[in-house]
Amino acid sequence: MMRLTIFWRLVVGYLIIFILVMIVGIYAIIQLKRFNTVTQYILNVDNRILEYEKNLVDLTLSQHRFMKKYIISGDRGLYNQFFSTKEAFSRNLDMVLAVSDTRFHREPLTKIKEYHDLYQSLVGKETGLIQAKRIYSKKEYESEKERLVDGILKELDLLEVRVRQDAHQRMKEQGEAGDSARTMAVILASLALGSIIVISFLITRSITAPLGLLRLKTREIAEGVFKSDLKISSSPEISELAQAFNLMIHRLSTLEKMKSDFFSTMSHELRTPLTSIKEGIALLQEGAAGPVTDKQKKLLDIVAQESRRLIELVNSSLDFSKMEAGMMTYHFEPADLVFLINKVILEMGPLVESKKIRLEAEVKASLPKVTMDQERILQVLRNLIGNALKFTPEGGRIGVFAGLTGQGIKVAVRDTGPGIPENSLLTIFNKFQQVIPEKSFQIKGSGLGLAIVKHIITSHGGRVWAESKLGQGSTFYFVLPV
Ligand code: ADP
Numbered sequence: 001m002m003r004l005t006i007f008w009r010l011v012v013g014y015l016i017i018f019i020l021v022m023i024v025g026i027y028a029i030i031q032l033k034r035f036n037t038v039t040q041y042i043l044n045v046d047n048r049i050l051e052y053e054k055n056l057v058d059l060t061l062s063q064h065r066f067m068k069k070y071i072i073s074g075d076r077g078l079y080n081q082f083f084s085t086k087e088a089f090s091r092n093l094d095m096v097l098a099v100s101d102t103r104f105h106r107e108p109l110t111k112i113k114e115y116h117d118l119y120q121s122l123v124g125k126e127t128g129l130i131q132a133k134r135i136y137s138k139k140e141y142e143s144e145k146e147r148l149v150d151g152i153l154k155e156l157d158l159l160e161v162r163v164r165q166d167a168h169q170r171m172k173e174q175g176e177a178g179d180s181a182r183t184m185a186v187i188l189a190s191l192a193l194g195s196i197i198v199i200s201f202l203i204t205r206s207i208t209a210p211l212g213l214l215r216l217k218t219r220e221i222a223e224g225v226f227k228s229d230l231k232i233s234s235s236p237e238i239s240e241l242a243q244a245f246n247l248m249i250h251r252l253s254t255l256e257k258m259k260s261d262f263f264s265t266m267s268h269e270l271r272t273p274l275t276s277i278k279e280g281i282a283l284l285q286e287g288a289a290g291p292v293t294d295k296q297k298k299l300l301d302i303v304a305q306e307s308r309r310l311i312e313l314v315n316s317s318l319d320f321s322k323m324e325a326g327m328m329t330y331h332f333e334p335a336d337l338v339f340l341i342n343k344v345i346l347e348m349g350p351l352v353e354s355k356k357i358r359l360e361a362e363v364k365a366s367l368p369k370v371t372m373d374q375e376r377i378l379q380v381l382r383n384l385i386g387n388a389l390k391f392t393p394e395g396g397r398i399g400v401f402a403g404l405t406g407q408g409i410k411v412a413v414r415d416t417g418p419g420i421p422e423n424s425l426l427t428i429f430n431k432f433q434q435v436i437p438e439k440s441f442q443i444k445g446s447g448l449g450l451a452i453v454k455h456i457i458t459s460h461g462g463r464v465w466a467e468s469k470l471g472q473g474s475t476f477y478f479v480l481p482v
Helices: 006-073 076-099 103-131 138-222 236-285 294-324 337-354 374-391 449-459
Strands: 333-335 358-363 370-372 397-405 408-415 463-468 474-480
Touching: 006 076, 006 103, 006 138, 076 103, 103 138, 138 236, 236 294, 294 449, 333 337, 333 374, 337 358, 337 374, 337 397, 337 408, 370 374, 374 397, 374 408, 374 449, 374 474, 449 463, 449 474
Parallel strands: 358 397
Antiparallel strands: 333 370, 397 408, 408 474, 463 474
């Protein structure tokens, strides 16, 4: 059973169940047949004997009656009637003898035959005497015949009693046998039922148990645990599946390792030199390497800006790759969203001022705390408010709103920028998706900001979307469940 395929397990299991049911069925049929035989016997033999017995009683009496009348009247017709009843008696007697098969029954029957023969020879002698017209003691003959008839009737009675007793005994035995057969049938049926349940349970378990293991393992993998130690000695199909599964886990863990190696190399190999460049430029700008001319200053400003952009790009692309690979870890804890909004608004202060933009915050002070990763939500706010600042022309307006709704805390960032065409409202949240900028808005970016926002909000169990009309500004919303 251990290494059978699922198909053969089912076949063998059901075959056993079938055989068990057959055994119970055959047993029941055999018992029924036995009862049938006994009943048939009682009907065929006992009842027939009783019938003959009754005939014999009648025939004995009429024989005797005809004989008596004949002796009184000497009428030939009566003698003939006597003779035919006698013949009928013998026929019946022969038939009972043929039917009855036990000594118990034969014993009275042979006695009856004896008595009858004696009776006949007595009658023979008497009719001889009568025909010869001789005088004899009628009384003596009469009493002798009476005695024989009585004997016959007594034996017939005995026969009836015995047959009835016999039938009764058989019925009783049959009843007892029926009782024990019923008990046996109940035991057999319960045994079969028990085995059927056990067999079905074993078969089902032998299939579901390894599947359950596989399911557990799959869940582990979903949680990022790659241990390829799944050993299932079950049916060959499932063992094969387990092997393939182990292979898959092995490859996944190799890939996983490559990925994390790549990330750490990238962060180190790219970020470190970029930071050095940035710092070098800052030193140059401060004149640490000698006086800087106006022209040089302008160039250094451009280089500084570009290197900042490059650092941002590297950072967000690393962040996003991590998120996509499911390697971003979140540290959830209850925190105050209003505090974070105010913090970002404060950070943005210099840029807001330089672009002469009016930034207004309309935030309910008493909002409940939300479970979140504060750093990541800060990133979201920076991206959204940063985008609003980036896309809103000088002298524009930006509004930040936060309030409680049925689904959680809803935050809105509204600007008076160029707006977003309707068919791009969904795609801008995909990576590297940017609305083709109009000539007047040549603003550079990576196209990753909103993709990161969406990832973070979704990981918090929230929702993010944008509403906009071209030329009328845009509003970005997100909802965090409370
Ligand atoms: P990036 O800003 O770096 O290009 P984002 O993912 O942040 O990337 O934004 C994707 C695109 O969505 C932007 O290129 C821009 O076309 C559009 N967009 C985002 N925010 C706004 C906004 N406040 N107003 C108008 N367009 C926006």
